[in-house]
Amino acid sequence: MAVNIIKEKSLAKVGQVKLGATKEEGGTRTVTYTVGGDSALPFHHFDGEIANRPIVAMEVQDIKPNWPETLTKHFEGVLDKPGEWAKKCVDEYGADAIYVRLEGAHPDGADKSPDQCVAVVKEVLDAVGVPLIVTGCEVEDKDNEVLTAVAEACAGENLLLGFAEQENYKSLTAACMVHKHNVIARSPLDINICKQLNILITEMNLPTERIVIDPSIGGLGYGIEYAYSIMERARLGALQGDKMLSMPILCTVGKEAWRAKEANASQEEYPGWGDEEDRGILWEAVTASALLQAGASILLMRHPKAVELTKRAIDQLMEDNSY
């Protein structure tokens, strides 16, 4: 019996977002990336075009992070030097982009001023040529100050800034409008709020090609399947022409994966779970790999080996598999 290959034709494409700007474009990046643009389900080259490969951004913080040794040993001597830390991620570990998390701005922590935060972002911009993703400390009022300052000081760099949320999107969206950056629209594992927030942001006249969705993933073992299904639904919606679900998706893989007990607990404590080093790396890599299958375009990650594994998986998945 002859096999008639089934091709699912889409009515529309996932939106495209460009990250970073070169000198000619008004920035200082030596490389830029475009994400999204697919007209098929993830890596279904046989259905349509997989326009751009997903990218991996490695996380850099403005204060020494409280990470397990499995992670910190790969960044020895640079964890208090954001510029050098970023450079190591790009030069040695192959990061496509750098994710600067301004945790030090937290009022209950280092409480760094907006100027200090700007200085950190500038330091990283000087150190590397790849695009930057910048988020605050996730305290609304402080982030509005800090991110507005970063947006202004880095005008022209075409950063990706987050997080805009349903109750707090105006200040960041306005800053992105004025200083020409992209915004991360974060919704709490809810496809309706996700769509609503995209509508609210576009109503402020920020074009859809400047918005990236963060669906608030859970890590492996901690609710990842909710994000997986929301992402699949969003992708199906986008392909059917729903513009307000069509933005590329960003996943905070490193943060969520390394929160899990399974990524950290020692073999001594849990002999039944095996060596903690490989287990931790895979906890992050498997979180990334699973979410790639649901349509992630930007992965924010931490462990160099997990990054290497993820990039290798992306290489393989980007190979043409059309019939």
Added chain:
Amino acid sequence: MGLTGLEIYKQLPKKNCGECGPPTCLAFAMALANGKAQLDACPYVSDEARANLESASAPPIALVKAGAGDYVVEMGDETELFRHDKKFYHETAIAFKVSDTLSEDDIEAKAKEIDGLVFERVGLQYRVQFAAVVNDSKDPVTFKNAVSKVAAVTNITPMLVSEDPVAIEGALEVVGDRKPVIYAATTDNYEKMTELAKSKECPLVVKADGLEALAELVEKVVGLGYKQLILDSGQRETAKVIADLVQIRRQAIKKKFRPFGYPTVAFTTEEDPLAEINQAVAYVSKYASVVVLNTTDKAHVLPLLSWRQNLYTDPQVPIQVEEKLHKVGEPDENSPVYLTTNFSLTYYSVEGEVEATKIPSYILAVDTDGTSVLTAYAAGKFEAEKIAEVMEKVGLNDKVKHRNIVIPGYVAVLKGKLEEASGWNVIVGPREASGIVAFAKSQFS
């Protein structure tokens, strides 16, 4: 997938004789459509109609079973392309290779490792399904010895990997009663392999080069009267394996293309065990019914099995923990008491963080039908009176001397009412579980 009553009615004799039970053919058709009657009850249905109705009502992907006793493995019987449409039913079975070229000691060691791949995590037990003995030696006697050795060490169902019918026949003499998976029937050996599979009623993998050749070979095997099949399109490159797995699933579910209405198997090719797991994650995500691996390291297998478990949970039924007073460490009468809901994800997030405080504690999980704190509160399932009742029910008063209970920060509003209803002092804890360690440090150390 099923037919409507009217579609079925068209196929019936329309005699309205009532001999089947219901008074009319239409009523009988409705009962059939709802699964409340069997077609056999109608004495007059034509053979042609029977064939039409049976093929239309058959599941799009056959249920195929391997193994015996406690080690039965069910594969296939899936109805969806996306889990959010309903759910995925039969978890991907994980198989581990054991080469018959290894020394006897190494075979034994490997079989023991596979046997030990049982994990306890978040109150669930994760298991693996197959020990795949591979006939790398090409020698039937060596193969039979290896299979015997593995079978002596572990009860995990064997998968017999050899395209040589003589080797399979020998191995079946040893483990045939365990209903192993036979891998594989090819264009060259399918007649003999089908006969062997039939003789012991074992699932048979049909392997061909590409989808077209696979469909042809399946039809030949089915033509020999055997339908306990598993499909292998022969692809080994990640992207192409995924394409074939998706295509097979689509053909079966959307087109009811019979030759592809069976479970599938995928083999990893990556040499680095970590990369191998990553490759397997893609295959588990995209519908493989069986994935065959090399690495048996616990640290590698646990993340993969966790992903499998997550993917195959029912999106409509949240996983729950028991409504009771859970212990973290060895708490005593002075230990802190935390309150949360019985939604597994919520509970285990809290448990993980409470564990990290290194202070032995109690966690009271209240039955909220498996909803998270805010959802439960909004739905009226996490209210003061109810919580006080559960505190009473589990005998909290006798478990600790103090009268302090920590509630989730998101339901701080419950404080007053709960103090009234329970007579306990209510401490408002952090909103997110991630804040518990810092909170406990300031409150309890």
